[in-house]
Amino acid sequence: MENIHPIFDQILGKADKERLLQQKGIVIWMVGLSGSGKSTLAKSFEKYLHDSGKLTQILDGDNLRTGLNANLGFSAEDREENIRRVAEVAKLFAHCGVITICSFISPTTSIRQMSREIIGDDLYHEVFVECPIEVCEKRDVKGLYAKARRGEIKNFTGIDSPFENPENPSLIVNTDLKNLDDCLQDMIKFFVPII
Template sequence: MKNSNNVVWHHATVTRSRREQLNRHKGAILWFTGLSGAGKSTIAHAVEEQLHRLGCHTFVLDGDNVRHGLCGDLGFSPKDRTENIRRIGEMVKLFVETGIIVLTAFISPVRIDRERVRSLVGVDDFIEIYCRCPLGVCEDRDVKGLYQQAKSGKIKEFTGISSPYEAPEKPELVLDTNVCSLDECAGKVMVLLSQRGIIGK
């Protein structure tokens, strides 16, 4: 990627640590990954609801929502998928500097793309949460009929059908969303945040 010329990073007087003190919790990135229909967005919003009730400052970034604006010019080729995640990585890096907890719900099928984001934002801030779910269950949950369209050839390069998904090798948390309830999954995320000192016990 080519860098812009004649630009200098401007350092703010209000630092991340000062923002975190004001927020009364640490900033972090919860990166939910998994197949379409695995429960990423549903769990992310359930966790955000619990965090909000505790007074935490949060924001959920959803794959479809981001593609309406920031990444609206991208398709689903391998190159565009990588660029999609790169842009999101740069965005969440800025979000975490505000001292908030940002929750992302992207398929992000390529392992190296996710690892680039981890390297960009720092290992302490990046919490990879793998929403593991059998393909058949994801297909049964598919209210939009995307899997069927992919199987019939109407949607090209669809993850899990005509495009591969590379599961995380060492995620911070694995949620088996086909056997655990929504409350159980959200609860496990909250426990992890408490254990890591991001929120109070």
């Protein structure tokens, strides 16, 4: 590490890039069980923002596990490293003025706290995409819950690995009680004034 010399103080800052883009770079960290609707809502919100002239980037669990995090499994240690890497990437995007939408199960309070600490309180906005596991299992478009119930997938969140509900998220979106359009409106009302 003695040969590493960061140049953060010598490069253009976040404010310079936000002026260029005419928007605020933030991280919207969407958490919830598999099948809760995180990715669906993230894609809808991204399209809304794009149509409004905003530059966005979605970081999604499935997508990043095919590239950046392809070498990680689902043990507690690998889940933590997965989120650590994602948080570092999200922070870089946000510092470029990009509205960064992260869609990750993020099952534990400690993992979410780590991502908040990496990204920073001023940039990190947690959205709990709340949906009962029974509803998530009925949706189960990937067939993952069924495989986990049969023991074919180990360490599956909600089945044999815990999910701790966020205690103080910036926003709660109940995808079992509202349709996609109403959930999208919740996102728009909360986030558009701050970006």
